Amino acid sequence: MPQIDLLQRHNIPLLMRSIVLENPNDRMYLSDVQLPVPDYSDNDLLVKVEYVGLNPADGHFAKTGFDKWQYPHILGLDAVGVVVKANKGVFPNVGERVMWHANLGEQGVLSEYAKVPNYAVSAVPDNLPASKAATLPCAGMSALIALEKLKIEQGDSILIEAGAGAVGQFAIQFAKARGADVFTTASKRNHKLVKQLGADVVFDYADNKLYEKISRELGSQGFDAVLDSVGGDSTIRNIELMRFCGRIACLKPLPKFEDELMYRKAPNIGIVSLSGAWLANSLCAQQKMSFMSKLLLESVAKNTVKVPEVNMVEFSATKVSEALHKQLNGGFTGKQIVNIISE
Structure with a gap:
C-alpha cells in the first residue's frame, strides 16, 4: 500500500542530513553534514530513507576506505525507505516501501534520501515492519x-x-x-x-x-x-x-x-561477495540479489524465518561511530539498525 500519509507530510528539500566519512581512520570518526539531495534519472528511484542496517563491512571500510570512494563519503549499504520520486512508468511506484543493498562503489545510504536503480530494490510487504526489513539485505x-x-x-x-x-x-x-x-x-x-x-x-x-x-x-x-x-x-x-x-x-x-x-x-x-554484483557491473547478478531479497521478505512476512533482534541506533555521527566499533568488536547479539526518521 502506498505510504500516502508520509508523502503528504513531507516536501522534498534541497539539502539532507547525512553521516559521512571525511577520511578513513582507525577511530572511525564520522561527521554530521548537510548535503544536496541526490539527482535521479532514467530508472533511478529517489527514496526517503527510514532505516539503515549496519554491517561489519561498514566498520571495516570506515577504517580502510575503498579505492572507488571520493570523500566525504556517505557510509551504509543496507536500507529501507519509501519511494518519493520516480520517472513515469518506473516501478516500484511513488509511495511504495522498498529494501535494497547499495552499490559499494557509490555513495551510501546513511542519509535522509538516497537514489537507487529500480531493478535493485524489492517491495516490502505491508505486514512487515520496516525496521525488521532493514536486518535482511547483507x-x-x-x-x-x-x-x-x-x-x-x-x-x-x-x-x-x-x-x-x-x-x-x-x-x-x-x-x-x-x-x-x-x-x-x-x-x-x-x-x-x-x-x-x-x-x-x-x-x-x-x-x-x-x-x-x-x-x-x-x-x-x-x-x-x-x-x-x-x-x-x-x-x-x-x-x-x-x-x-x-x-x-x-x-x-x-x-x-x-x-x-x-x-x-x-x-x-x-x-561470497555481494559487492561484486555492482563492481563487476553484472546486471544479472544485481537482479538475482533482488530476487533473493524478495525471498527473504516473503519468508519473514510469512513467519517461516525469524530476523535477529533489532538494536536501534540514533541517527548521529557519534552514535553510529560507537555502533561500528561495537560491530567490529563483536560480543553482541542481534542487528544494529539506524533510525533515520525519528526526531
Whole structure:
C-alpha cells in the first residue's frame, strides 16, 4: 500500500542530513553534514530513507576506505525507505516501501534520501515492519548465496561459524529448511538461541579444545560443507574438519594455505561477495540479489524465518561511530539498525 500519509507530510528539500566519512581512520570518526539531495534519472528511484542496517563491512571500510570512494563519503549499504520520486512508468511506484543493498562503489545510504536503480530494490510487504526489513539485505543475502555455493541438500552436514551472528542466524534457518544437519559455534549465552533457530549441535567458540570436540562429535567423515564467516586461522581449521573435496563458502579474505592441506583435502572454495554484483557491473547478478531479497521478505512476512533482534541506533555521527566499533568488536547479539526518521 502506498505510504500516502508520509508523502503528504513531507516536501522534498534541497539539502539532507547525512553521516559521512571525511577520511578513513582507525577511530572511525564520522561527521554530521548537510548535503544536496541526490539527482535521479532514467530508472533511478529517489527514496526517503527510514532505516539503515549496519554491517561489519561498514566498520571495516570506515577504517580502510575503498579505492572507488571520493570523500566525504556517505557510509551504509543496507536500507529501507519509501519511494518519493520516480520517472513515469518506473516501478516500484511513488509511495511504495522498498529494501535494497547499495552499490559499494557509490555513495551510501546513511542519509535522509538516497537514489537507487529500480531493478535493485524489492517491495516490502505491508505486514512487515520496516525496521525488521532493514536486518535482511547483507546478512540474509550472504547466507543465501553461501548456501547456494555450498549446494546444500537433504542430509548434508554443515558447520556454520558464528551462529548467533546475523548471517549465522539466517543460514541456520535456511540450511535446516533444506534438510541439512546443522553444527554451529556460538558463545554459551547464545546456545539456546541457535538451538531454537534449528541448530542440531552447538559448540562454544571460545573453547580451547574446540577442534577436538568438533572432531569427536563429527566422527571421521568430516563436514560436507562449511560456512566460514570468521576467516584467518579459523578457515584453515575448518578445511581440516571437512571431508575430502568438501565445500566451503568464505565471507572473509582467504589466509595463506599450506600446499599439503590443499592436496590432502582438495576443498571446493567459494567466495561470497555481494559487492561484486555492482563492481563487476553484472546486471544479472544485481537482479538475482533482488530476487533473493524478495525471498527473504516473503519468508519473514510469512513467519517461516525469524530476523535477529533489532538494536536501534540514533541517527548521529557519534552514535553510529560507537555502533561500528561495537560491530567490529563483536560480543553482541542481534542487528544494529539506524533510525533515520525519528526526531
